[in-house]
Amino acid sequence: MCVIGVWMGSVAWAQLPQIEDYSGDLWSRPALTGDWGGFRNTMVKRGINLDVDLVQGVQGLNSGGSFRNHDSIRYPYAGHAEYRLNVDTGKLGLWPGGFLTIMGESQFGKYLNGRETGALLPPNAAALYPIPFDETTTLTSVVFTQFLAKWFGIYLGKLDTFGGDMNAFAHEWKTQFMNTGFGPTPVFFNIFPYSTLGAGLIVLPTDSVQFTFTAASPGGTANRAGFSTLFDEGVVLDAELRVGIKPFGLPGHQLLGGVWSSTSFTSLAQDPRTAIPVGDIIRGEISLSNALSEVQISKTTGSWMAYYNFDQFLYTTKADGSQGIGIFGRVAFGDRNTNILEQFYSFGIGGQGLIPGRDLDRFGIGFYYTNFSNHLPEIVLSGNEIGLEVFYNIAATNWLYVTPDIQVIEPAGKRATTAFLTGLRLQMRF
Numbered sequence: 251m252c253v254i255g256v257w258m259g260s261v262a263w264a265q266l267p268q269i270e271d272y273s274g275d276l277w278s279r280p281a282l283t284g285d286w287g288g289f290r291n292t293m294v295k296r297g298i299n300l301d302v303d304l305v306q307g308v309q310g311l312n313s314g315g316s317f318r319n320h321d322s323i324r325y326p327y328a329g330h331a332e333y334r335l336n337v338d339t340g341k342l343g344l345w346p347g348g349f350l351t352i353m354g355e356s357q358f359g360k361y362l363n364g365r366e367t368g369a370l371l372p373p374n375a376a377a378l379y380p381i382p383f384d385e386t387t388t389l390t391s392v393v394f395t396q397f398l399a400k401w402f403g404i405y406l407g408k409l410d411t412f413g414g415d416m417n418a419f420a421h422e423w424k425t426q427f428m429n430t431g432f433g434p435t436p437v438f439f440n441i442f443p444y445s446t447l448g449a450g451l452i453v454l455p456t457d458s459v460q461f462t463f464t465a466a467s468p469g470g471t472a473n474r475a476g477f478s479t480l481f482d483e484g485v486v487l488d489a490e491l492r493v494g495i496k497p498f499g500l501p502g503h504q505l506l507g508g509v510w511s512s513t514s515f516t517s518l519a520q521d522p523r524t525a526i527p528v529g530d531i532i533r534g535e536i537s538l539s540n541a542l543s544e545v546q547i548s549k550t551t552g553s554w555m556a557y558y559n560f561d562q563f564l565y566t567t568k569a570d571g572s573q574g575i576g577i578f579g580r581v582a583f584g585d586r587n588t589n590i591l592e593q594f595y596s597f598g599i600g601g602q603g604l605i606p607g608r609d610l611d612r613f614g615i616g617f618y619y620t621n622f623s624n625h626l627p628e629i630v631l632s633g634n635e636i637g638l639e640v641f642y643n644i645a646a647t648n649w650l651y652v653t654p655d656i657q658v659i660e661p662a663g664k665r666a667t668t669a670f671l672t673g674l675r676l677q678m679r680f
Contacts, residue, residue: 446470
């Protein structure tokens with residue numbers, strides 16, 4: 251997963267358009283704080299971009315959800331800040347082909363979780379970064395990429411893996427879908443850490459083909475450097491191929507990837523003879539401490555997953571294909587003996603700029619379905635999870651975006667009913 255995350259980070263700064271002019275009046279400039287009296291534009295010309303994004307929002311559980319939600323906050327407020335520095339060594343006058351990306355993140359406030367909604371997947375993906383449901387600030391990634399040729403580069407550092415499984419209509423939770431089911435496939439979560447040390451290579455044989463391969467440490471966390479435990483738990487390998495296509499002149503992408511990990515996992519298929527005797531504990535026939543001391547948790551070495559996604563415009567309003575309406579879909583499969591999510595599916599419709607004069611507005615309608623491992627005990631989950639989300643992202647200015655959001659979730663949690671959620675998200679670029 252981290253391979254495309256690297257590409258969308260440091261490498262993307264070489265390949266994709268970046269803000270080159272921060273000037274303009276309050277309503278037209280791309281960032282709230284502007285060009286800092288010309289200093290910011292001077293930095294950009296020398297290959298240095300510094301951006302800060304702040305996402306705030308409220309999301310409420312209007313009805314349904316978990317039976318335990320009676321004491322929850324109805325419309326909790328939460329936010330996420332991202333600080334990103336990009337450096338181009340060529341523009342800086344040092345050497346060509348070098349790119350450094352440094353990213354920090356902060357999370358604050360309270361997000362709805364499974365206790366309130368009964369859902370396994372958080373209805374707001376921002377709750378997972380940099381550390382799930384933890385008010386903290388940390389340095390998530392420091393990645394250096396060096397191109398040895400126009401079509402080939404290598405990268406290493408602490409990798410931010412969110413950019414994997416890239417999709418034009420369903421990936422970015424700041425301006426697109428909020429629910430975790432419409433970002434990078436959640437089958438990743440059990441096998442590939444979000445922030446970890448690693449290295450890899452990127453191959454760009456043509457403008458429309460990207461191949462990446464990464465070897466990373468499976469035990470990384472966002473709030474720890476990880477050098478002392480580098481590869482202590484094994485290695486996780488990821489390969490991903492993304493190909494741009496243009497059927498009938500309409501832009502789209504096909505993506506295929508796979509992950510393998512050599513680390514040790516708790517086996518979901520436990521021998522029932524070693525299970526905790528809950529009934530005996532309740533009846534007082536055996537103490538909890540004695541019961542736990544006799545339990546032998548089965549472990550297994552190695553796990554895998556495979557994933558595919560596509561995005562395809564069906565109609566465009568601009569010649570360059572940057573605006574219009576299209577469809578997307580995701581399919582992922584995980585190892586049922588180690589991964590809670592054995593199968594994952596999502597599909598939907600997305601677009602941008604369909605309303606005249608509203609070129610930056612985005613919208614989406616999506617549906618996801620999770621199929622859990624059949625090795626999970628029924629006391630944990632009552633069935634598979636299904637979700638539907640509708641959003642409209644309003645560009646109030648070039649630096650301010652407001653998103654009303656509606657979700658309906660059929661939770662997997664025991665004793666949970668269909669949850670209906672509404673939310674409002676505000677994104678600002680400083």
